[in-house]
Amino acid sequence: xxxxxxxxxxxxxxxxxxxxxxxxxxxxxxxxxxxxxxxxxxxxxxxxxxxxxxxxxxxxxxxxxxxxxxxxxxxxxxxxxxxxxxxxxxxxxxxxxxxxxxxxxxxxxxxxxxxxxxxxxxxxxxxxxxxxxxxxxxxxxxxxxxxxxxxxxxxxxxxxxxxxxxxxxxxxxxxxxxxxxxxxxxxxxxxxxxxxxxxxxxxxxxxxxxxxxxxxxxxxxxxxxxxxxxxxxxxxxxxxxxxxxxxxxxxxxxxxxxxxxxxxxxxxxxxxxxxxxxxxxxxxxxxxxxxxxxxxxxxxxxxxxxxxxxxxxxxxxxxxxxxxxxxxxxxxxxxxxxxxxxxxxxxxxxxxxx
Amino acid sequence: xxxxxxxxxxxxxxxxxxxxxxxxxxxxxxxxxxxxxxxxxxxxxxxxxxxxxxxxxxxxxxxxxxxxxxxxxxxxxxxxxxxxxxxxxxxxxxxxxxxxxxxxxxxxxxxxxxxxxxxxxxxxxxxxxxxxxxxxxxxxxxxxxxxxxxxxxxxxxxxxxxxxxxxxxxxxxxxxxxxxxxxxxxxxxxxxxxxxxxxxxxxxxxxxxxxxxxxxxxxxxxxxxxxxxxxxxxxxxxxxxxxxxxxxxxxxxxxxxxxxxxxxxxxxxxxxxxxxxxxxxxxxxxxxxxxxxxxxxxxxxxxxxxxxxxxxxxxxxxxxxxxxxxxxxxxxxxxxxxxxxxxxxxxxxxxxxx
Numbered sequence: 039x040x041x042x043x044x045x046x047x048x049x050x051x052x053x054x055x056x057x058x059x060x061x062x063x064x065x066x067x068x069x070x071x072x073x074x075x076x077x078x079x080x081x082x083x084x085x086x087x088x089x090x091x092x093x094x095x096x097x098x099x100x101x102x103x104x105x106x107x108x109x110x111x112x113x114x115x116x117x118x119x120x121x122x123x124x125x126x127x128x129x130x131x132x133x134x135x136x137x138x139x140x141x142x143x144x145x146x147x148x149x150x151x152x153x154x155x156x157x158x159x160x161x162x163x164x165x166x167x168x169x170x171x172x173x174x175x176x177x178x179x180x181x182x183x184x185x186x187x188x189x190x191x192x193x194x195x196x197x198x199x200x201x202x203x204x205x206x207x208x209x210x211x212x213x214x215x216x217x218x219x220x221x222x223x224x225x226x227x228x229x230x231x232x233x234x235x236x237x238x239x240x241x242x243x244x245x246x247x248x249x250x251x252x253x254x255x256x257x258x259x260x261x262x263x264x265x266x267x268x269x270x271x272x273x274x275x276x277x278x279x280x281x282x283x284x285x286x287x288x289x290x291x292x293x294x295x296x297x298x299x300x301x302x303x304x305x306x307x308x309x310x311x312x313x314x315x316x317x318x319x320x321x322x323x324x325x326x327x328x329x330x331x332x333x334x335x336x337x338x339x340x341x342x343x344x345x346x347x348x349x350x351x352x353x354x355x356x357x358x359x360x361x362x363x364x365x366x367x368x369x370x371x372x373x374x375x376x377x378x379x380x381x382x383x384x385x386x387x388x389x390x391x392x
Numbered sequence: 393x394x395x396x397x398x399x400x401x402x403x404x405x406x407x408x409x410x411x412x413x414x415x416x417x418x419x420x421x422x423x424x425x426x427x428x429x430x431x432x433x434x435x436x437x438x439x440x441x442x443x444x445x446x447x448x449x450x451x452x453x454x455x456x457x458x459x460x461x462x463x464x465x466x467x468x469x470x471x472x473x474x475x476x477x478x479x480x481x482x483x484x485x486x487x488x489x490x491x492x493x494x495x496x497x498x499x500x501x502x503x504x505x506x507x508x509x510x511x512x513x514x515x516x517x518x519x520x521x522x523x524x525x526x527x528x529x530x531x532x533x534x535x536x537x538x539x540x541x542x543x544x545x546x547x548x549x550x551x552x553x554x555x556x557x558x559x560x561x562x563x564x565x566x567x568x569x570x571x572x573x574x575x576x577x578x579x580x581x582x583x584x585x586x587x588x589x590x591x592x593x594x595x596x597x598x599x600x601x602x603x604x605x606x607x608x609x610x611x612x613x614x615x616x617x618x619x620x621x622x623x624x625x626x627x628x629x630x631x632x633x634x635x636x637x638x639x640x641x642x643x644x645x646x647x648x649x650x651x652x653x654x655x656x657x658x659x660x661x662x663x664x665x666x667x668x669x670x671x672x673x674x675x676x677x678x679x680x681x682x683x684x685x686x687x688x689x690x691x692x693x694x695x696x697x698x699x700x701x702x703x704x705x706x707x708x709x710x711x712x713x714x715x716x717x718x719x720x721x722x723x724x725x726x727x728x729x730x731x732x733x734x735x736x737x738x739x740x741x742x743x744x745x746x
Contacts, residue, residue, distance in 0.1 A: 064562060071566040071592075074573050129530065133523040156578050169487040169572040172526065173565040176483065179533060180561045187541035187554050200541050207534045208418060211527040212425045218523040219428050224510050238425075 052109075053094055057087055057117045060185060064177070074149075074170075081145050082174050086124045093119040096383065097248035100266075103376030106256030111191050115199065115251050118185040122203075122243060125178035126210055132171050133218060134303065140392075141294030145171040179207075191255070198254045206247040213239025220306040223327060229311040233275060236307075240281075241274015265370040269380060272363050277387040279356045282307035284391070286340060287349060292392045298336040302329050308355070309348045316346035360388050406463075407448055411441055411471045414539060418531070428503075428524075435499050436528050440478045447473040450737065451602035454620075457730030460610030468539050469553065469605050475536035476557075476597060480564055482529040486522050487572060488657065494746075495648030499525040533561075545609070552608045560601040567593025574660040577681060583665040587629060590661075594635075595628015619724040623734060626717050631741040633710050636661035638745070640694060641703060646746045652690040656683050662709070663702045670700035714742050 061083045069076035094116035101112040128145060131137075137147030150167030154160065186203055189196050216235040220227050249270045253263045284293055285300040286309060300307070304327025313319055325331055325339045343349070363384045367377050415437045423430035448470030455466040482499060485491075491501030504521030508514065540557055543550050570589040574581050581589075603620045606612075612620070638647055639654040640663060654661070658681025667673055679685055679693045697703070717738045721731050 067562070068566070072570055072573070075566050075569050078569065125530075129526055133519070133526060135519070153576060153578065158576050158578060162576050165487070165489070166572055166576055170569065172483055172487060173569055176479075176529070176533060176561065177565055179530060180537065180558060183534065183537035183541065184554065184558050187537065188551065197542065200538065204534060204538050207530065208421070211531055212422070212429050215429050215432065215524065215527055216426055218520055219426070222507060222512050222516050222520055224507065224512060 053091075053098060053113050053116050054087055056113050057094075057120060058083070060117055060181065061086060064181070077152075078145070078149075078170055078174055078177075081148060082124070082178060085128075085145075086120060086178065091120060093123050093244055093248050096245065097252050099379050100249050100252035100376060101255050103373055103379055104252060104256035104258050104262075105373065106252065108191060108255055111189050112252065112255055114185050114189055115255065116248070118182040118203070119243075119248050119251070121178045121182035121185070122206070122247075125175045125182065126214075126243065128171050128175040128178065130214060132168050132175070133214065137167065139294075145174050195254055195257075199251050202247055202250050202254070206243045209238045209242040210240075213237070213242070217305075221304045221327065223304060226314070227306050227311065229308055232306050232308055232311050233278075236278035236282075237271060237274050240278055241271055244277065245270035245273045262371055265366075265372070269363065269366055269370065272359060272366065273380070273384055273387055276356055276359050276363065276384060279308060279352055279359070280388060280390060282309055283349065283352060283356075286343065289391065294392070297340070298331055298333070301326060301336060301339055302331045303327070309343055309352050312348035312351050313343040313346040316342070316348075318342050318346065356388060360384055407445075407452060407467050407470050408441055410467050411448075411474060412437070414471055414535065415440060418535070431506075432499070432503075432524055432528055432531075435502060436478070436532060439482075439499075440474060440532065445474060447477050447598055447602050450599065451606050453733050454603050454606035454730060455609050457727055457733055458606060458610035458612050458616075459727065460606065462545060462609055465543050465545050466606065466609055468543055469609065470602070472536040472539040472557070473597075473602050473605070475532045475539070476560070476564075476601075479529045479532035479536065480568075480597065482525050482532065484568060486525050486529070487568065491521065493648070499528050549608055549611075553605050556601055556604050556608070560597045563592045563596040564594075567591070567596070571659075575658045575681065577658060580668070581660050581665065583662055586660050586662055586665050587632075590632035590636075591625060591628050594632055595625055598631065599624035599627045616725055619720075619726070623717065623720055623724065626713060626720065627734070627738055627741055630710055630713050630717065630738060633662060633706055633713070634742060634744060636663055637703065637706060637710075640697065643745065648746070651694070652685055652687070655680060655690055655693055656685045657681070663697055663706050666702040666705050667697040667700040670696070670702075672696050672700065710742060714738055 061079070065076075065079040065083055068079040097116040097119055098112050101108075106112060127139070131139060131144050131146060137144060137150060143151060146164075146167035148167070149170040150163040153163035153166045158166065183203070186196075186199055189199065213235050216231075217239055220232070220235065246267055249266045250263065252258075253266055258266070282300075285295070285305070285307070286297055288295075288297060290297055310326070314323075319342060322335075322339045322342045325335050328335070331339070364381060367380045367384070370377070372380070415433070419430075419433040419437055422433040451470040451473055452466050455462075460466060481493070485493060485498050485500060491498060491504065497505060500518075500521035502521070503524040504517040507517035507520045512520065537557070540550075540553055543553065567589050570585075571593055574586070574589065600621055603624045604617065607617045607620055636654075636659075639649070639659070639661070640651055642649075642651060644651055664680070668677075673696060676689075676693045676696045679689050682689070685693070718735060721734045721738070724731070726734070
């Protein structure tokens, strides 16, 4: 994702300042509890203030684009969206048993390694790493709620934002739950189900919640708000489909993730749903979801997927969805600045390489 | 815990009605997502509305005892405390890898068994059970925050309650984190550290938060509030010490938990801290924290602990703490009805068998 969606650096700056500020008090207090708890809060702060900050930037830009004037509330809501993102990412890693994210040790990995260096056995160290990450996610989720509960705006708006946020957690948990369920392969998923799951798991909190909260803060009309919800859902689909393609066919040096890890996990995507209908799938289906998948078998499986036409099919879907989106955005009753931003966001989601 | 602390059944009744009500909307919507998500919400509802309801009852009773008049807000805050309890219990089970609680399958156990019945492998089923429980905890934590953020009371009181709640999550996570850290046995804990950890992990959210929130709602003086905080911390110690004793020497048919599970987990308690200083500990110390501990070795280990004098020592500490507490409660500037309730609560915490 390029920086083009946030031209005004001062706003991004005040957002990051505020995020550091809301984490500082707890970080200081945590050192008094134990060295380990202090270390957890340091890691959480690093995670929360790093990364591409797509969600908070989207909320702040949309709020400004819609003519909203409550910059302080927008910044706090943006912090909450970033903290929710961190909480979900951390818990997703615990669920997937991952110890690495974007090429670096995540919280589980960092704390497990530390414990092993200090003499803990592998199993105990792993339990410690996962426990630390699970609690870290709870703490970030709590801080997100805490910011929204204290928004200094009129009561009706605050309640509307709380409604959006609560529904976002409900949907995100539902999407994650479906994702894990589908990876059990107890039933063959329909393509529609796979897309819905991805939308719930990622699009709702990444695009819909920031846009809808910005709309409430800026006092947007219900027509405009409905248009934004629709656009957000469609951007989410593009984002997710690109994610699936990068997961299997991306550049590992850029994504920081093995192109076999989705295959080992047995992750159900539109690519897989398409490949399943190819006759040659039968030869490789036992490899899909095999945690010990070798490099050679990984290449074989990926070739079958590509040769089934799945990659071409999904790329064509992404293209068509982007064209639909550009039209949808142009035809919506949005202020020009926001239209431009959303078109760039769509394009970034499509063309991203990591 | 007997029912003696809540003489007025109508209040307990309205609390449970409200709890069912706040869970109903999400439960209904979850069925539309998937059968599995619907099942999760059913399990969460069963857990949240069952059990001894110590924390919500304490909050409601204390609010009334302090002369508070905002019954609706007290009921909502009480629901939030119960939901936080459920969230912490669920996540504690995930961290401890437990699939059984009080003799019955917990969420992890229930969902893992279901998946195995449907043909999933043991490892995948376990991942599914844990993922479901982790998400369930997030959902209960979110619902707790959600209730408090919407309390229909004056802004200063609402913010004071949010402060208490946020600090409670911070402390509970810190206590859980220390608990897991101590069970790695990378350093020998001091008794004081073990007691502090237990206080943070359980006492803060079980006793301190309900009493302090009740005090805010009822508009109690700062002197009275400080006294209640102190009493709550002391009740928490009694509760935890009794828990430790029941964990090792309780009646399994009543507690629903094996008297060897704390030993297998290597749980650091005041009993263990005392036993460590006995010469015979050296003969059995390798058994402590052994996940495969046999029944014979379990009996051997427990005998060493008992014969070290640890049980007698801890019972004498509990007795002394209770006497201190009775004095503290009598000497505090509390309304008589609340004093009586807190004395009964202390006694219940001491004499409980499960």
